[in-house]
Amino acid sequence: MNRERSTLTTNTCLAVIPARGGSKGLPGKNIRLLKGKPLIVYTIEAALESGCVTNVVVSTDDEMIADVARGAGAEVPFLRPAELATDEAKSIDVLKHAVQYFENRRQNYEHILLLQPTSPLRTAKDIQKAMGQFLQSGADSLQSxxxxxxxPYLLRQRSNTGQLNPFFQIEDHIRRQELTELYELNGALYLMKRDLLMESGQIVGPSNQGYIMPVERSVDIDTLWDFRLAEWTLQEFDESGRE
Structure with a gap:
């Protein structure tokens, strides 16, 4: 830690919820009503209820999103600059902008938590458990x-003539039970050390943990179909079933 940062107030974790106004896949999705509640509010409430974060900040370029976020209890101390509100803008730059904003006001955080508002089924307990795993492991980062x-064994390539071939060359006699158990990123949460982000310019470090979430809490909304799936899941699984 350098001399300048050592004089800053140290807090534990800054949660950043990126919510750009524009969306090609599903226009207005961040404040679209999901069972009567704006989509982004699910993520704000989970972060606040987790008790794991010092500040919950929404980074947006949209005044309507900002108003909804403030009404749900999140902080919106700035509107995102235009260069960070394009389709090409990267999550890492949005995170660094938010962290820099607070550090310029002499607030420092040991850990940064990225929460996508498009993962409304992620719960406060998920955040708690992920944080506990992250801190206990001593890792640089964690992804859900x-x-x-x-x-991948089941993937096939189809040629223009209709010929079907395995995408990966694996022996045909391998049984499903013998296949390695694999996981996919669900986009619900990313945890990282502050210095990994701000000094190394990375979200995922060399020591990276994976926090496992069930499929019913792993809906990532990008299209209307995803939105309908989230609605159905909320209808079928009550709060006690989504711990």
Whole structure:
């Protein structure tokens, strides 16, 4: 830690919820009503209820999203600059901008938590458990994962003539029970040390943990179909079933 940062107030964790106004896949999705509640509110409430974060901040370029976020209890101390509100803007730059904003005001955080508002089924307990795993492991970063729904062994390539070939050359006699258990990123949460982000310019470090979430809490909304799936899941699984 350098001399300048050592004089800053140290807090534990900054949760950043990125919520850009524009969305090609599902226009207005971040504040679209999901069972009567704006989508982004599910993530804000989970972060606040977790008790694991010092500040819950929404990074947005949209005044309507900002108003909804403030109403749900999140902080929106700035509107995201135009260069960070394009389709090409990267999550890492949005995170660094938010952290720099607070550090310029002499607030420092040991850990940074990225929470996508498109993962409304992630709960406060998920955040608590992920944080506990992260701190206990001493890792540089952590990503949420869920069991892969399709094993690479089952993938096929189809040629223009209709010829079907395995995408990966694996012996045909391998049984499903013998296949390695695999996981896929579900986008629900990313945890990282502050210095990994700000000094190394990385979200995922060399020592990276995976926090496992079940498929029913791993819906990542990008399309109307995803949105309908989230609605159905909320209808079928009550709060006690989504611990």
């Amino acid at each position: 994962i869920t069991p892969a729904q399709t094993h």
